[in-house]
Structure formats: C-alpha cells, structure tokens
Amino acid sequence: MSSPKPRQLSTPVITAIAVLLGAVVGAWWVYGTNSGSGNGYPADSKTVALSTNDKECAAQSELAAELEPLVRGDVAAMSIRQPVENTPALSFLDEKGTSTSLDDFKGQVLLINLWATWCAPCRAEMPSLAKLQSELGGSDFKVLAINIDTGDQAKPRAFLNEIGVSNLGLYQDNTMEVFNTFKRKGLVLGLPATMLVDRQGCLFGVMNGPAEWASEDSFALVEKMIDISGKSPGVPAS
Secondary structure: OOOOOOOOOOHHHHHHHHHHHHHHHHHHHHHOOOOOOOOOOOOOHHHOOOOOOOHHHHOOHHHHHHHHHHOOHHHOOOEEEEEEEEOOOOEEEOOOOOEEEHHHHOOOEEEEEEEOOOOHHHHHHHHHHHHHHHHHOOOOEEEEEEEOOOOOOHHHHHHHHHHOOOOOOOEEOOOOHHHHHHHHOOOOOOOOEEEEEOOOOEEEEEEEOOOOOOOHHHHHHHHHHHHHOOOOOOOOOO
C-alpha cells in the first residue's frame, strides 16, 4: 500500500498565514526591534521597583494619587507609579550636538517622549505632542521628545521639518542608551514610550504606546501634574 500524499495547503491559506506572520513581525519591529538589552519585566510598570528609588521621591506618592482620577480617556494608558521613583540618570544631545542631561531641566515638569523615525506610531503622535507644547509649554512644563535613531540628526530633522514641527527641538541619543536604561528598569517595552516627571526629577507616570496628547484629557493630566509638582505631601493643590 502506498503512503498517502501529504496534504498541500491551498493558496488562500498560505496567503493568510503569510499576512499573519507579517503582522507579528511588523508589531515586533515597532515595539521590540532596536530595543537593546532587557530583562523581560512584566508589562504593568506598577509592579516593578527601581533600585534608584529614594526617600525624597517616595515621599511624593501621596501627591501621585491625586493624578489617578485623571488617568482616563486619551491618557488612560498612563501608569501612575506607586511609589514615586527617582528617574534614572539620562544623557543625550541637544540640537546643536551638545551633551545635556535631565538635570538641565530641573524646575520644569517634563513629559519625556522616546521616539524614532522608523516607528510609525511615534511619527503619528508627534503633531499632538507639538500641540501640547504649544498650549502648556513654558517655564513650568516642557515636552522633552528624545529621538533614538542610531544615525546622525539628518533623518529625524528632515522628518520634523516635513511635518512642520519646530517647537520641540531635536534631542537625540543615537546610542539608544536612554531607551535601554528605561527598558532595563522594566519601565518601557517599546516605542513610543512616555514618562511624566516632576520638577525634582521624580518619575510619576509611564505610558507605553501612543496617545492623543492634544486632547482635554491630556491637558487636564499635565495641568494637574504642574499644579502638584513641588508641593509638600498633604498640601491641597490650588
């Protein structure tokens, strides 16, 4: 008796499998490629404690709880840190190619956004980040968008010029160490990633994935962060 012939998949089935695999690979490229070393921490950043956490930032946890009711709608993916933690030390370049760090922005509430030109969701949310900066940016608040393309500044600069975004500046870390620092701490899973930091450099919130930053939900959250930042725990926000 001859062995039965192997069953061959039809062309539509093969096509469907190829499309599925392509989608998986594409998602991995956007949220995992070029991410450097990591330790596989769980997605819920609330469950991961930073070794750099200190008492000064932890004391702000009562204030962080005031943000929770505003984590909704367009910013529902923001994870408020409990306890509040010290933001890891970060160094990167400004648009003149000069080395700078988070310490240079002390005194301002920061919305730190990590992005790359090869990340489609990053590109899509850039205009809304620029709108947020236009509406609330100033001495109290700054959108600090840090590009992590591994080349020089030509490509990200061309992209920002193309979409007409000029108010964010061009901060870049082409070593990707900024991204990898957050990833090793279990804070970010891919791009885009956004961190909400108070005037003293304490990390109040982390968001993985894109958001509509030019929205009432976003404005309300940031305005509350500005209001409570720098206040002593137990002192009502004005």
